[in-house]
Amino acid sequence: MGLEDRRDLETDVYQPAEDSHLLASAVLEHLSVDETDLVLEVGTGSGYVAGRIDAETDARVVAADLNPHAVRQARTDGLEAVRADLVSPFADEAFDAVVFNPPYLPTDPDNEWDDWMERALSGGEDGRAVIDPFLEGVGRVLATGGVVYLLVSSLTGVDEVAAQAGEAGFSAVSVADESFPFETLTILALYR
Template structure:
């Protein structure tokens, strides 16, 4: 799918598409399976929430406490309009160490020629730079810091970005990866990865 095909209903905020649905389904299913007693509701962060669709699904269909975050102020406003607790944030930078039970992320992953990128919020929502990993790389470098000891990351990756390359990089940051779901389209396959930090005995 081209960049123009992924534009949503507004000019400033990424709206739900196939990647959103796949990630939401996988995250909701896993978070429902791992639910604990009502006194220990997991704290879940969705990074790059866009319209808030994934965070809203998790909020409505699981017992988790959900926070939505996005660098785009228009996305934060839309997520708040959906009734979500939403904050403006650059990836996981403002969040405390060991604070989150799960982090969910549908990153900008489309490989993009820098000469063709838009200097606007939709370009930021879609473009993963030349290799598709310009946002995934710094995310993987820092997300382990904010995870609770038994935390998990649910990350959507496209075959255009290279799932094996992302898994290898995640491993360099101490994560083991499990593919939870995938869906094929004419020009790409989308995969939801669960990333588990290494446990130190």
């Protein structure tokens, strides 16, 4: 990979941060899978979370992102990666677990800019512009008995997201959280 390609990844792909580490740790602590299980990470960004799951479990892991630079980085790092808008291209009931660190920062539409990093961060005015359609569609690709691990910020409204998950047919359980100066991050496990 050339210097210019690396620069693209640094400016166009969400790299691991506190939220990535919390999500990976929570998933690895709570996920029970074997070599026949299939795990999907939606919005993989750098591929950090998918890479940890791939390295530390026997499951087959698929990393997906709308950002072509993120897909390229995940593939370069040895992950099975596909370009996808949320869960739209995947088969019904294909995954035993789905993991998602969505764009969740509430953003004033007048202050948004149009690039890949903005898409990785901005959750629209209420922080749920990507979370809500994800919750509406993820049940279709989840196998019977499967689980969704979703990272949610207090800036987005954990109770509001849990209520939306309930409307989509899930029960939500908090399995991890961590407080930072401006927000608390919570990992919700969603079950049908």
